[in-house]
Amino acid sequence: MLGFRWGRRLLIAVVAGAAITALGAAPASASSAGSLASDDIQFTLRKDGVLTARETITYDYGSAANSAGIERSFVTRQRYDEGNDRVYRVQNVKASSPDGAPTKTTVETGESATTVTVGAGQSATGRKRVVLTYEVHGAVTPLSDLDEVRWVAAGGFAVPARQISVVMNAKAVPNNLACFAGDPNSAVYCSASDMGGHEAGAARFQQARLAPGQVLTVVVGYPSGTTTGEPILDHRFSLSAAFQITPLTGGVLALLLVVLLGGLALLYRTRGRDARVMHSQVAAGDHPPVASGAEGGFEFTPPDGVRPGQIGTLIDEQADVVDVTATIIDLAVRGHILIEELPHERFSSTDWSLVKRTDAPAEQLRPYEKLLFDALFAGRDQVRLSELGDAFSGRLAEVRSALYDDVVGQGWFARRPDSVRTRWTTAGVAVTLVGVAATVALALLTHVALLGLAIVVAGAALAVGAQYMPAKTARGSSVLAHTLGFREYLHRADADEAPEDQRLRLFSRYLPYAVVFDNVDRWAQIVATSGAGGNGHPADNLSWYHGPAEWDLSNFADSMRTFTLTTSGAISATRQFRSF
Structure with a gap:
């Protein structure tokens, strides 16, 4: 003016x-x-x-x-x-x-x-x-x-x-x-x-x-x-102003999310991705897992010699209750444990006695199998399944830890899967907390608190994605491919593919793997029908599974289904059956 x-x-x-x-x-x-x-x-x-x-x-x-x-x-x-x-x-x-x-x-x-x-x-x-x-x-x-x-x-x-x-x-x-x-x-x-x-x-x-x-x-x-x-x-400070979406904050937020989530995707591909194997290796395992024996018969030869408990850990990279249950049945089938179904009233719950076999074969148990065997019996010759309780559950962590050590020792993983998950989960939680702190600080001091949410999202994604960070080696990926082929075989195979006089022995060996592959009902029924006596009637017992009086193999499928469920419940309060 x-x-x-x-x-x-x-x-x-x-x-x-x-x-x-x-x-x-x-x-x-x-x-x-x-x-x-x-x-x-x-x-x-x-x-x-x-x-x-x-x-x-x-x-x-x-x-x-x-x-x-x-x-x-x-x-x-x-x-x-x-x-x-x-x-x-x-x-x-x-x-x-x-x-x-x-x-x-x-x-x-x-x-x-x-x-x-x-x-x-x-x-x-x-x-x-x-x-x-x-x-x-x-x-x-x-x-x-x-x-x-x-x-x-x-x-x-x-x-x-x-x-x-x-x-x-x-x-x-x-x-x-x-x-x-x-x-x-x-x-x-x-x-x-x-x-x-x-x-x-x-x-x-x-x-x-x-x-x-x-x-x-x-x-x-x-x-x-x-x-x-x-x-x-x-x-x-104003909550609405702190989190307002403007062309600037929206653009920067989108850019941050692309960079951070893209970085996580790259991290997964470089650190968490299993070594690639040719698809043909899956087919290599899709055949009867048998080989000619010394006396002209057939011997069970699982792909790469993998055992049921190892398979579960190899597939989903977690040693859980189903792996332990399958290992107990495998120890029984291989002659180390006798499973005895105890007499019970019609509407009462079923119990079993696990008996230490005195005529067990001289094969070397793997460390996790030895730990499980010792944890089951704890110096006793036999134990009821219902008596395992908290004492056995407390030692389950040792068995799981030994399973993780075993898959690393086999060369299937470079590092223990549980340690890898823990490390990346911890990192994800830490990044999330940093993001929360940054969001609060930005909300109090600026109008761009949305940018802090990008860090929160990245941290949460890292914590969730930690489950996928354990990576198999080339050998582990190859064994997994063969194992998946074996799974496909078990889903479609039938009893006629084995000589009649060897079916009961061979199919009993399949059964622990069927537990891991969630196919126990089908193979328990196949085992039952394979155990008919010379007169056409079902046999009374198996060499590794005995039932009470008036019990025969026609009841085996129901008994095995109940045993796997009860064993899993006795080991842990949570059943963790897989679905593939």
């Missing part, structure tokens, strides 16, 4: 002063706390954007001793935008008086205002001058074509104020100016303003009167580059 003469503003000043007086300002004599006769403020704008102020207050304490002091409130926080407040810092406040007025000064900093009290508790009378000096930080806003200074320059007094004068000095000539007087958000122009002519470098403002609490706000525009000042912004 261009400057103009003070005389031309005189009438405006009188009218504006009368209007503000009508808003409710009381005469000075009506205030027991005194009144402010004039307030003259000189500002100097420094290159760094700081305003240095010298404010001369002429205060009428009255004829009686007055100890209320002078109270001056500075606005130090205003709403800036949806997510930020603008902060002004009033610092280095000092008071002096050429007339001997009280100058004891206290400064109280509140959430949105700084209150300066001068001379409180010190008596004074008459009219005296008090000089305040202070600095204002954060009043400059650099715009596209100018540097704007906006500051609540005067007001905030506890008593009526008259004759307010503000001068803004800088090393540059102002381009424009504006001022507003009244309540803090008033749009009423002040009494007068002037830039002092084209040759002057000062912006001047006048206000005839301010009621208690009213303020005078001044705005001056200077050429760009006059200062290096910047507004001081303080993030204001």
Whole structure:
């Protein structure tokens, strides 16, 4: 705004002063706390954007001793935008008086205002001058074509104020100016303003009167580059603002998700992917697992010599209850344990006795099999299945651990699958916690909390994907392919593929593998039908499974189904049958 003469503003000043007086300002004599006769403020704008102020207050304490002091409130926080407040810092406040007025000064900093009290508790009378000096930080806003200074320059007094004068000095000539007087958000122009002519470098403002609490706000525009000042912004927390989706946050979030999840996919391919094997190797296992024996018969030869408990761990990379149950049946079929089904009433639960065989073959048990065998009997010759209880379940962890060691020792895995899962799960949880912390911090301090969620998603994906991180070696992948071929064979094979006199022995060896492959009902029935005696009637028992009186192999399928379920329940409270 261009400057103009003070005389031309005189009438405006009188009218504006009368209007503000009508808003409710009381005469000075009506205030027991005194009144402010004039307030003259000189500002100097420094290159760094700081305003240095010298404010001369002429205060009428009255004829009686007055100890209320002078109270001056500075606005130090205003709403800036949806997510930020603008902060002004009033610092280095000092008071002096050429007339001997009280100058004891206290400064109280509140959430949105700084209150300066001068001379409180010190008596004074008459009219005296008090000089305040202070600095204002954060009043400059650099715009596209100018540097704007906006500051609540005067007001905030506890008593009526008259004759307010503000001068803004800088090393540059102002381009424009504006001022507003009244309540803090008033749009009423002040009494007068002037830039002092084209040759002057000062912006001047006048206000005839301010009621208690009213303020005078001044705005001056200077050429760009006059200062290096910047507004001081303080993030204001808002949940909706913190997680708002903007083109920037949406684009960055999508980019982060692509990068992080793409990195996880690459990590899985390089670290968690099994070594590739040719599809033809699956077919290599899809045939009867038998070979010619020394005496002209057939011998059971599972693919790569893999045992039932090992198969379960090889397929899903976890040693669980079904693997242990299949191993117990395998030990029985191989002649180390006799399973005896105990007599029971028609509607009562079935129990079994596991008996240690004295005529067990001399074959070497694998470490996990030996641990399981010892855990079952614990120095006894026989034990009821119902008596295994917590003592056996407590040792199950040792058996599982030995199974993991066994598959590593076989060269099927480079590292224990459980250790790999634990390591990556821990890493995923750690990343998730970092993401949660980052999201909270970003929500409190910025408007881009969505970016923290990308880290949370990546961490959660890593924790879930940890189940797929154990990787088989080339040998392990080859054995798995052969094993899957064996599974396909067991799903389609029938009894006619083996000589009749060898079916019972061979198919009994298949049975523990059928437990792992969730095909126990079919093969238990095949075993039962393969055990018919020479008279066409079912045999009473198997060499490894004995039933009670009146029991024969026609009951075997039901007995075996119940045994596998009961054994799994006795070992662990949770049955973990697989579904392929």
